[in-house]
Amino acid sequence: MSFSVFRRSVLALAIGATLSTPAVAQERELLNSSYDIARELFAEINPKFEAWWAEEHGEDIEVSQSHGGSSAQARAIMQGLRADVVTFNQVTDVNVLAEAGLVDEDWQDAFDNNASPYYSTTAFLVRKDNPKAIENWDDLVNDDVDIVFPNPKTSGNGRYTYLAAWGFADDQFEGDEEQIQDFMRTFLANVRVFDTGGRGATTSFIERGIGDVLISFESEVNNIRQEYGSDDYEVIVPPTSILAEFPVAVVGENAERNGNSDLAQSYLDYLYREDTQRLLAGFNYRVHHEAVVEEFADQFPETDLLKVEDVFGSWPDAMETHFEGGGMLDQLQRR
């Protein structure tokens, strides 16, 4: 007995030692911390970047991935996750890192287009032939419509949906606060399930068959439709929606400590290159590179994209007024 315990401990220590040793010690390793649904995307981009870097600099490197909810990822970095770069789906989560001094204060000027190499908007996925005739945001407050979208408290995706609906109402009722709040109250009351994340909401809508409409990123609803059969679902992009930026930044402190500052910068620059932008468009994200934009023009209907800054002042303002404890969202859901 005691012998087997001893043997077990030795074995365990051996395994522990294996765990702690990186596979190839000398190779530089870049860690990209990203939002939860970007796994397939970066699984394609990373090998391409690794090959490109090897060709340009004659050095073998490895890009690793960490995925989770955007806020959870930012929190992890603040608590010590040594990510060199972040590729998030929410500006606020990069701001949190900037406040903590981990990311440069002027991070939005460090790369083009507000440091957002690609963008998207919020769109609807409805069931075959659109039985509830949902074309715009005001169709969603009808009594017989059941909505599925992730909880704005836990999901950036959900926050965009909330802000888009508010932006529409703000436009519709010309800023009349009472009417906007009534609209939002009805809108939120029509939600059937509040999953904690975007993919959970997709599962509820697709696998569990709940609700008449799923609201998510345009890129996401297109991917879902491709994945689950284009005959069974339709994508509706409303005439007015919100601009969802996907901000990127170098986590200065970590990149310096890891000796990866040059790599980190190049990696994010690489996202703006023509072939990467084409790859991004293939994942149904809207991009900035003109040639690519033209090429994929059919894929992205023209929409009036509201900016959070224009409707709500700034991201911090929007967060404080609407999503903090006791804020507008809590008040609208109160009973």
Added chain:
Amino acid sequence: MSYFALRHSGSARVLPGFGLSMGISVLFISLVLLLPITGLFGQLAGLSLAEYWAIITEGRVVASYMVTIGAAAVAALVNAVFGLLLAWVLVRYDFTGKRLLDALMDLPFALPTAVAGITLATLYASSGWMGGWLESLGFQVAYTWVGIALAMAFTSIPFVVRTVQPVLEDMPAEVDEAAMSLGATDGVAFRRVIMPHLWPALVTGTGLAFVRSLGEFGAIIFIAGNMPYETEITALMIFVKLQEYDYAGASAIASVVLFVSLALLLAINVWQGRFIRRLHGGKG
């Protein structure tokens, strides 16, 4: 062999190893259990009493206590009945597949909660095997509090079975015989003779199941629906606070769950000790 069989109090003798075992235990408990808990209180120290009170009595949070406690209570009561039935059948009867049934009892402990969560959600959604059938009968389970109670009941059933089982096993056959020879019917004999022996274990097991349900997150979150005021559990409120970078708020709500759970566990431990002392009249 049970996890939580009733304990007898030990006695002081002259065996070696007091210093060593005390050293290891105290060191381990301090480093692994108590030290990290100080982190929680460190967060709470940043709050004034009024702020603390405001966080833990906020309307939506209070609603989540109600949902959690209500569903946990229902799950615990269902498990008390179901667990008693299973323990009885496993101890008193012989039948084919008994060993299999016995092994199955530990499944909820052995199965990771996240696996239990996605599996239960798949089964009980209206598109699932069970959900479709139940829905045709007019019951909706997934995305209602019934689903929460179901997930809680699944993860905590072993507590009841494994606490009641050893007590039933130890019960001498004469107890039955005496009751039956007096001409009592099965029902009366069970109520008058078996239950008085059994209920301490049953209460303990049910209590442990209840405590376990209060903290469960992974198994529930997939099936809950998470609608404010209706199907939000307290563990989700902690999760939400974390998403908002509100560590103090998360710690405040977590501390409420921690105190309630610890108080219940301490009550179970103390009450168990008292009961045994009364039962054995100070022996052992």
Added chain:
Amino acid sequence: MRRIGDAPLVRRLLIAAAVGLSGLFLLLPLVAIFAQAFSQGVSVFWSNVSDFYTLHAIGLTLGIALLTIPVCLVFGVALAWLVTRFSFPGRRLLQTLIDIPFAVSPVVAGLIYLLLYGRNGWIGSWLNSHDIQLMFAWPGILMVTIFVTCPFVARELIPLMQAQGSREEEAAVTLGASGWTTFRRVTLPNIRWALLYGIILTNARAVGEFGAVSVVSGAIRGQTNTLPLHLEQLYQDYNAVGAFACAALLALIALLTLAAKAGLEWRASRREAFA
């Protein structure tokens, strides 16, 4: 002699109810896992399981479990010896303290470790300035796993050692045996089944822990991703079959655990029968 509930009708009814309900409530979910995992055939299942990242997650998960067990073993035996062989003030409190991991929800367990050992924590900031990283690396995963699994061995041993009493050990010590010899020759043979059972439970929980690990892991693929975390990611990627393939692996570990436990009980009962 007739015992309560021996009437054939009652007996059959109760057995049918117990088997039926357990089947619906416990067995059906298990069947569903394997049905989902193999819903696109064995080869799809196999390609999901033999994926590099899945294999790494399996290795990490098993490695963490193997490191967790000896720690919990030493602590569990020491604590059980302490509270069952000696009487001292604070004994009941000590026994309640080891229940803390049961009372703390797993997400909170992860959080408290992060608050202490994370970059902003008071130990973590010192570690950070000395370039030692515990959180978001395998030591952090190990630490929270030990936290959530430490009660099992102790919980298993305490009732048994209390019931057995200490007479045999006292006799050995009186006859001049050293403490260590007494423990090895007298105590260990008496408690070894309970000890193994405790290890099995510890292992099951260590392999399956999700909530606490998800907070401190960082979920870096190929580095700090455990099998339950990997499962969740696959589920998020619309790869339900892959997720259920991982679930099936975890369920398989659970089943092996249950089989090992049933085997132990069978051996124990046979020994009793021969004794």
